Amino acid sequence: MLFQWKVSKRKNTINEQSGQAQTVPSGEIDNRLDANIETIRRTTGNSTDVVIRRFMLGKEKNIQAAIIFLSGIVDESMIYQFLLESVVQIDFPSSCLPNEALLYVEQKIAAAGKMRRMKQWNHLFLSLMSGETLLFVDGVSEALSIDTKGGEHRAIEEPSTQLAIRGPREGFTESLGTNIAMIRRRIKNPNLWVEAITIGEVTQTNVSLMYIKGIANDEIVEEVRTRLRRIHIDAILESGYIEQLIEDQTFTTFPTIYHTERPDIVAANLLEGRIAILVEGTPFVLVAPAVFIQFFQAVEDYYARFDIxxxxxxxxxxxxxxxxxxxxxxxxxxxxxxxxxxxxxxxxxxxxxxxxxxxxxxxxxxxxxxxxxxxxxxxxxxxxxxxxxxxxxxxxxxxxxxxxxxxxxxxxxxxxxxxxxxxxxxxxxxxxxxxxxxxxxxxxxxxxxxxxxxxxxxxxxxxxxxxxxxxxxYMSPLAPLIPTNIGDTLFRFPIWALKERPRLINETNMIRQGKQQRPMPPNESKKEGDDH
Structure with a gap:
């Protein structure tokens, strides 16, 4: 009986079709401010970190409003100094209706970040738990979600698991936005695409898929995207969860997905046509597809001379x-x-x-x-x-x-x-x-x-x-043997000799450098130019 009670309680807690807890209200929000605040308090169990700040809008202070956010994961200085102060000081027309007040606020708050209008409770709670601030106005059946993400984050430090004598000294952190920015700084190209997906029916973990359009194989990108969307699990707490759920072969001791906490390694793999998977809350980024010889390559192999x-x-x-x-x-x-x-x-x-x-x-x-x-x-x-x-x-x-x-x-x-x-x-x-x-x-x-x-x-x-x-x-380019890619396996040819990207990973945009990249003395380079 105890086991049956636990199973029934589990079914009542998680809705398998919607992927949301049944305690989260479904449907649209109410147009009454008090009712919406009571719904949030009841759903969050009157949690002490849920901050509810009520105030009055309008020139005559006749419109009730409230902002709601989670303390600790938002930038509170931005909320109080820019958002709340700007909203309170807005001079509404005397004939302004509540529906018009929300639109007026949306247009006047220039200092705030990204803003979205929402009606559904599940979207509102996801935004609230992600570090956004909700603005409710009495008499309006919509809420304004304002991007105020912040809070304490670990500073960028040198990675402890992949040390290098020569190379950058910064590593990934647990912040997804910071990790994406570190890769963006290395690849300043609009073809570097980032796709966002939320995985974990309870944790609602933010996951980003990153690749370079035109270099990455579209079929591999679609396969990675499909495997990520196929994941239905309560929690994703680290990228290791995803690694075990999307790998090709489970019963093997050899890793078939590469993971790293160095932005320069991820950037180099993206330029070869691979796909990066970044997960909120972990500094380890997954890179796919991976080959066996890749695990013997250190980052400083490409920063040092080829013979060394x-x-x-x-x-x-x-x-x-x-x-x-x-x-x-x-x-x-x-x-x-x-x-x-x-x-x-x-x-x-x-x-x-x-x-x-x-x-x-x-x-x-x-x-x-x-x-x-x-x-x-x-x-x-x-x-x-x-x-x-x-x-x-x-x-x-x-x-x-x-x-x-x-x-x-x-x-x-x-x-x-x-x-x-x-x-x-x-x-x-x-x-x-x-x-x-x-x-x-x-x-x-x-x-x-x-x-x-x-x-x-x-x-x-x-x-x-x-x-x-x-x-x-997994053993490419050794098995099957690909002669054009053999220069970056057991041996590392000079950089000017690595003209093509790895085959089987990329089959369209193969050339990654121009001709005549081999360094030579000035006299010989002039002769080469005269001959051509």
């Missing part, structure tokens, strides 16, 4: 495979393939493991789990304490485990190198995928040695080749 960027990118790929197979490789070599290890090293490892009572797999599993616990503790604890716990804890536990004969010192070295390698990957999403697959490869190495590792890598490659991100192959 190529070397660092190859190092990151090597680091990824090291974090993926290092413990499994140690288990396979020490258990099945001792002949592949130099004789002196085999003797040293055997001497270390003489007092260890566990097989290599159990030894590696204990150390990996211990390091994962320390890593998680370092993230959750306060920053000053977390760093000390993770560093000191690793040193103390590692040394104590070796002295107690539980693990060998070689295993501590292998696990430590693996942990450091996982931190060196630019994207946390791809790094945590390697951390999960690492345990599977360790198990296969215990059963079949190097053959098990090869089987695991082959199946992982097949799985990667089967993935799609909004219809785009």
């Amino acid at each position: 960027a190529t070397a660092l990118r190859l190092l990151r790929v090597l680091i990824f495979f090291l974090s993926l197979i290092a413990p499994a490789l140690y288990i396979a070599l020490t258990t099945f393939h001792q002949e592949m290890i130099p004789t002196q090293l085999v003797i040293a490892i055997a001497a270390q493991r003489e007092s260890v009572p566990f097989p290599a797999f159990v030894e590696a599993l204990m150390m990996e789990v211990t390091f994962e616990i320390l890593r998680e503790a370092g993230v959750r604890l306060p920053r000053a304490i977390g760093q000390a716990v993770s560093i000191v804890g690793a040193l103390v536990i590692g040394q104590a485990a070796v002295e107690a004969g539980i693990v060998s010192s070689t295993m501590v070295i292998i696990v430590s190198i693996t942990a450091i390698a996982s931190f060196a990957t630019p994207s946390f999403a791809i790094a945590i995928s390697a951390r999960l697959i690492r345990f599977l490869l360790m198990f296969l190495a215990t059963l079949f040695g190097l053959y098990g590792i090869m089987i695991g890598v082959i199946f992982m490659t097949l799985h990667l080749c089967s993935l799609r991100s909004f219809g785009v192959p």
Whole structure:
């Protein structure tokens, strides 16, 4: 009976057809000011942050009016100094009727922001909860919604998850308008289109879809738009909700949608034809479609010389495979393939493991789990304490485990190198995928040695080749091979050589730079000009 009561209460609370709570009144507002104020008070439960300010309009002060707003999410200085003061000081004609007064106010308030006339209660409550101020006039069955959004916001700071030695130092904030403005400052083009959509039947979260018209593939844009509109859920509290609801493949550890908190990365992806999804209340912006090699690219790859960027990118790929197979490789070599290890090293490892009572797999599993616990503790604890716990804890536990004969010192070295390698990957999403697959490869190495590792890598490659991100192959431009886009994969060609945008993402506007962009000495450039 208790379960049935909860289910019936749930059905009475949420109207599945309209997507609005049934406690929100439906239909049009009343023309009586007192009735409208009472409706707002009853619907909001007399909440203390709902401010209702009543005053009189007209030269003879014979017209009652009221403004209603939510404290904390509006710019109260704008409301009191510009809006309310301007409305009170308006000199209405003596014969002004209430219906004419609302129109007169709308025309006279030049200092206010965007204004809209509304009749429906659901639209009015959505505006009120979004930070707009409602103006009611007694005798009028309409209200004026005035844009007064404000309140306290986090200042623009350097992003903490994607640090760069060279490049901009500003990152996204939790304010949707601020995030859009930061991208606008980088792409000053009217073809940068922004579409607004509200998702979340209870939270009514503002989501913006951003792309460059003429560069982005219209079919991919329509697919993203369709998937967003298909979402019917109570709450969207972070962009991770949307990421899980619109991705192509759910049962995979690899991310198929890229997320970042750097405006320059979003701008660069928009210029390649991708689509950005911005969500109110989070600094992480989604970028789609995403490909596998994109998660190994750092923002400073394009700000540095191509040879340095190529070397660092190859190092990151090597680091990824090291974090993926290092413990499994140690288990396979020490258990099945001792002949592949130099004789002196085999003797040293055997001497270390003489007092260890566990097989290599159990030894590696204990150390990996211990390091994962320390890593998680370092993230959750306060920053000053977390760093000390993770560093000191690793040193103390590692040394104590070796002295107690539980693990060998070689295993501590292998696990430590693996942990450091996982931190060196630019994207946390791809790094945590390697951390999960690492345990599977360790198990296969215990059963079949190097053959098990090869089987695991082959199946992982097949799985990667089967993935799609909004219809785009996840391993492109490597599989399928696209020679014209190979210059921005494992290698990074010079900027002047990257003439075309990525294919399969954009198939119409491919050229992104003019001819003869390669730098050359003055004499040679003159000869080039004379030849042409």
